[in-house]
Amino acid sequence: MKLVTWNINGIRTFKGGIKNALDSLDADIICVQETKVTRDLLDERTAIVDGYNSxxxxxxxxxxxxxVATYCRDDATPSAAEEGLTGLLTNHEGAAGCYGDHTDFSSEELQxxxxxxxxxxxxxxxMCQDKEQTVTVINVYCPRADPDKPERKQFKLRFYEVLQRRAEALLQGGSHVIVxxxxxxxxxxxxxxxxxxxxxxAENPGRKWLNGFLYSSSEEEDPDEEECDKESEMRDCTQTGKFIDIFRYFHPTRKNAFTCWSTLxxxxxxxYGTRIDYIFADRCLAQEQFVGADIMPEVEGSDHCPVWAKLKCLLLPSTKPPPLCTRYLPEFIGKQQKLSRFLIKVDQKSSQSEPKQTLPGSQEEEERRENMNPSPVPYISGKKRPAAPESAAPKGKKSKTTNNSLKPQGNLLSFFKPKLTAVKQCESTPALDGFTSSHRDPKASTTSELCPDTGSPTEDTELVVKAPSQLCISSTTGEPDKTVKTKQLASQLAVGQSDVKKGASSVFWKSVLHGPPPxxxxxxxxxxxxxxxxxxEGPNMGKQFFVCGRPQGHVSNPEARCNFFMWVEKGK
Incomplete structure (x- = not known):
């Protein structure tokens, strides 16, 4: 029998598919935490995996x-299953029972x-030593004590208390217990x-709770001298904790064995991390049945790594999964649901404000792409068709001349400068009209035709458009040398004018956007x-600073981040 626990930091960790990930862990019972999935987001591919019941x-x-979620192989199907620690979420048969004493908890607090x-x-x-026994597996994701929220510290300690009472009640009820x-x-x-x-x-309240929850190895007697039966276990546990840290049971002195690291x-x-992912077992089961345990830091995909443990006992699968199994959910079995199921009050704000990336990672790529990029609105007769991007234009067709006045200005400075003389004004100049009508020079006619309109994107057209209005007049005289000189002058003016524009634009944007400091x-x-x-939150909220770019590590590690720190001065 093999167990694995892993904080996956979101069900999307299983990018290669749920079944592939579960098979790679090669365990009979796989417990995952921080799934970040609610029932409305739970899809069938995540909930129902071939060869497992969840x-x-x-x-x-x-x-x-x-x-949290627990996946069991079909040959490790549990006989009972329930959600939560208090029993308030259990409304079906097949629960584990044994809830302990909750007299000092209010019903609201338990909820x-x-x-x-x-x-x-x-x-x-x-099956242990030719004797059928029961083992209860409690898969938990304990709260974090946020230092900015004092109420969460109390919430965490109360959760610890409920967890301990439930585990000890199950143990007292005759079942082995694994937390x-x-x-x-x-x-x-x-x-x-x-x-x-x-x-x-050592004064941390969470560590103090662990000291009372776990059996102290310094007080532990030699298992060869003590018969580990139920009565002796309960007698010893009245003076110390009832559970053993399985990893430390096999590796009492191993250092740098961490299961969680900061991704930031x-x-x-x-x-440079901590070991906060555990497998605890009652003392008798740990000493008699466990044969090994270790961490798996080589497995990536989360800020935590998996932890495994093996027992020599054999699992006896149940013939039928308990009612909590996800394959019995109405949405997955095609069962006709009651109308009241659709009238449950749902927080629309949280569901609507959540981005599409929160869809479970087990969804098909096509379905996720459809949610992320919906197809464009089809053309409807009688309505204006939305403008298509340039990349969507059919190949082999030239784009028609567009009205420049409809295009957005590409330079903010153009709003603060006098507009240049438009090219179309050349057409309405009286002297130009009379001059061009009395001189039918081929070059003149070509140039005058290009002045009123942009024409095709030829080299001459581009030159005339960029030149001032005087170019149109001089270019119709029919004298080649003046035309060449005028074109050269126009090109120089155009280049100079573009440099001025670029310079002014860069100065303007630098005055508005400073960019990151060097x-x-x-x-x-x-x-x-x-x-x-x-x-x-505090007086330094929003301030920027520089630190060493290397990853965080111990001060004795030369490859780790040094203690360099520098505030970013205002205005830089």
Whole structure:
């Protein structure tokens, strides 16, 4: 029997397909956290995977937030399954039961603790030493204590309490218990990249809870001298925690074994992270049945990596999945739904404001492309057809002359300068009209025809359009030398005028848009720094600064980011 837990940071992590990802993990029970999918976004390809049966818990207050899921192979089908820890979300048969004492919790608080979709429980039958037993797997995504939101710190601690009471109640009810997932707290200094940064490391409330939840290895007796039966386990656990950290059980002194890294600082490149993803098991099961456990930092796609553990016991699959299985959802079995199902109040703001990228990653590429780029509106007789882009014009057809007045101005300075004499004014000049009518020079007629209209994009046309109005008059005299001189003068004027325009334009835009300031080099590596912006609320909110461009790491690592820091001065 093999278990895997992985915070996938969004169901879109499985870009190659859900089944391929599950098969590559090669486990009987795969627990994933932070799916960020709600029931309305759960598609059939994600919920129903060939060879697996799945169980989801969704956030009921926010879209694209939290969420956990457990995928079990068909030969590891659970006998019971339920959503949440408190039992308030269970309205069907086949639940695991054993909820513990919640007398010091209000019903509203219990509801809030389960409303974020942070737990799924599956119960399995196993064969241990020719004896059929029960093991309950609790897949959890524990809350993060946001330092800017004190209420979330209390929420996290209350979630820990509910989790512990449920796990201990199941254990007392006669089932083995495995708790696995993202606990969002590094337990000991060995599980943190730089524990000295936190002066109150051991005083952290989350670490104190872990100390009481886990069995202390220093107090643990030699398993060869103690018979691990239910009575002795319960007697020992009255004085210490009831569960064992399986990774530390097999690797008690391994350092730099982290499961989570910051993506903003590129800390995974230097292995500057924390170990906050765990597999916990009750003491008896850990000592008798587990044969190995490790982390999988080579698996990418998320800011976390998977953690696996193996047991020597055999799984006994149930003949039928419990009612919580996603394949029984009405939207996936083609069952006629009640009208009340469509009248449930839904937060339209959150669903409408969410971008199309939040569609599950398991959707077909064509479907996602259709949502991202809808087809253009078809032509309707009697209505003006929308203008097509130039790239959409049929090949082999020349574009007709367009009216320049309909084109948007490409230069903002043109609104603040007097307009140049239009070329069409040459046509209405009295002296020019009389002169051209009495002299039928071929060159003159060609040029005069080009003055009123832009004509085809020939070299002469381009020259005449860019020249001032005097060019039209002198070019009709019929004298070749004057025409050449006039053309040369016009070309020089056009070039000079374009340079003036470019210069004025660059000065204008530089005065409006400063652009990013030049990046200095850090003092240690002599490499260009990167520009950052303060996003935390406070007096420095919105200010920019430069830091070393290398990934974050320990101060003793020469390849890691140095401590270079420089504020960006105003006006630069």
């Amino acid at each position: 169980y989801f818990s969704y956030s009921r207050g926010r879209s694209g937030y939290s969420g 809030l603790l389960d409303n974020e979709g942070r737990a799924v429980i599956t119960q399995h039958k196993i 696995l997932g993202d606990v969002n707290t590094s337990h000991r200094p060995i599980d943190h990249c730089d524990p000295c940064d936190d002066d109150d490391f 600082t590129g800390a995974r490149q230097t292995n 990046a200095p080099c850090c003092k240690v590596h002599r490499e260009p720094c990167v520009l950052r912006t303060v996003k935390k």
